[in-house]
Amino acid sequence: MKLTIQHVTHYDYSAPLQYALQSLCLTPQASAHQTVHEWTVTAPAPLHAQRDGYGNLAHTWSLARRSYGSAVRAGGTVETHASPWLVDKGTPIQLYLRSTRLTVADEQLKALGRVHLADGVTEDSAMALAQAVLQRVRYKPGATHVQTTALEAWEQGGGVCQDHAHVYLAACRANGVPARYVSGYFYAPDAPHLASHAWVDVCVEPEHHRWLSVDITHGCLMDERHVRLAVGLDYAACSPIRGVREGGGDETMRVRIDIRQAGEPAVPTFSQQQTQAPEP
CATH class of the missing domain: 3.10.620.30 (C8orf32 fold)
Structure with missing residues (x-):
């Protein structure tokens, strides 16, 4: 089955964000189960790729400027082979x-x-x-x-x-x-x-x-x-996104995931909003 996936995470802040650092485990890898035809990950700052201790392809990014919002995007096309x-x-x-x-x-x-x-x-x-x-x-x-x-x-x-x-x-x-x-x-x-x-x-x-x-x-x-x-x-x-921030006040996170078979019209299949206050 060939699947097209779009995963977008939006962050909005009630006060200026001063600094943010995130690690992203959002990149599928080729295996007996799947073939990755194309995949991209984008963030508000340059991404630095590395293999973590579990063999995952992870990306980190950091931002050291005032901001009231940001977004992380990942997506592409993966063909699955039904092998457990x-x-x-x-x-x-x-x-x-x-x-x-x-x-x-x-x-x-x-x-x-x-x-x-x-x-x-x-x-x-x-x-x-x-x-x-x-x-x-x-x-x-x-x-x-x-x-x-x-x-x-x-x-x-x-x-x-x-x-x-x-x-x-x-x-x-x-x-x-x-x-x-x-x-x-x-x-x-x-x-x-x-x-x-x-x-x-x-x-x-x-x-x-x-x-x-x-x-x-x-x-x-x-x-x-x-x-x-x-x-x-x-x-x-191995959570998809984890990180720390300084400033920003209350954080509202909105997640949208669209998964469809190749050729199907795009319809969002998952959407979630969560508001979180900064840690004391």
């Missing part, structure tokens, strides 16, 4: 056994993973664990935020894709199974709020660096609807 299997020898697999603040497991999550993974990691066992996570942590937009941990989402019994991924990661790593967070896009014309998405790679064959991509939220393996952007230990490690 990936071989990735770029990063030591042991890295993805490490727990983080967002993926700490207690005895309940360790037991959850043990029930499904004790006899080894297969496609069937990986999917069974995904179903168990989704059965407990129901899809519930607005119930959590980006700082919600796996344990908090498990106790609340609700969350969104990043929470499903964090719970899954915690259960895997607590049982010695390497697993990593994946950020990306999801083509769903009938569910526009899912355009920005997250799922998990679980290492099925460590000796061959072979990973299986599992979408917990949809209860399926990664298919032609998914476009991969970046991987990391958790959301905080």
